[in-house]
Amino acid sequence: MDSAGTSVLFIGGRSGVGKTTVALALHDLLVERGVRHAVVEGDALDLAYPEPWEHRLAERNLAAIWSNYRALGYRRLIYTNTVSVLETGVLSAAMGDAPAVVAVLLEADTTTANTRLAGRETGRQLEDHRLRSARAAERLAREAPDAVHRIRTTARSPEDVAAQILALLEWDQST
Structure with a gap:
């Protein structure tokens, strides 16, 4: 597949850091500028019980979804997922067209992340998300490439965060 002009932005970070909200704000900025792009929430690509992670379902579903976007002429993808910045190789390979990759790790202090989580989770789910978020923050800080x-x-x-990310991208209206 011709990879000319294909780019992907991976946005990762702990739960409560603002990945989805920032991706939607970035989407709005790109729409204002007339930049053709797609947004995929990676968490939804393998959200099932029992968890299908060992089958690499997220990558398989990304390949299928991106193939559909690509057939319609899309060349820019915003992909959000907690650990996406650790998996840029396999995720970009799943796209099948050797995209240019930009990876952004969003970071927030624990108080901020926990407050944001409390706005969307309750009861036991809130505590589970807080614990997973803290573990993810430690892992991402330790393992994210330079x-x-x-x-x-x-x-x-x-x-504001979306504008900072936009400055990292070389996306324009021509593609």
């Missing part, structure tokens, strides 16, 4: 851009979201609006 090439990954790290952006703090604490005390910042999604639009």
Whole structure:
């Protein structure tokens, strides 16, 4: 498949850091500029019980979804998932067209992340998400490659963070 002009932005980070909200703010900025793109929420690609992770279902579903977007002429993808910045190789390979990759790790302090989680989770789910979020933050801080851009979201609006990410991209209206 011709990979000319194909790019992917991976947005990762702990739960409560603002990945989806920032991706939607970035989407709005790109729409304002007339930049053709797609947004995929990676968490939904393998959300099932029992968990199908060992079958690499997220990658298989990304391949299918991107193939559909690609057939319609899309060349830019925003992909959000907690650990996406650790899996840029397999995820970009799943796209099948050797995209240019930009990876961004969103970071927030524990208080901020927990407050955001409390706005969407309750009861036992809230505590489970807080624990998983803390573990993910530690893992991401330890394992994210140096090439990954790290952006703090604490005390910042999604639009401000999205504008900072947009400055990292070389996306324009021509593709």
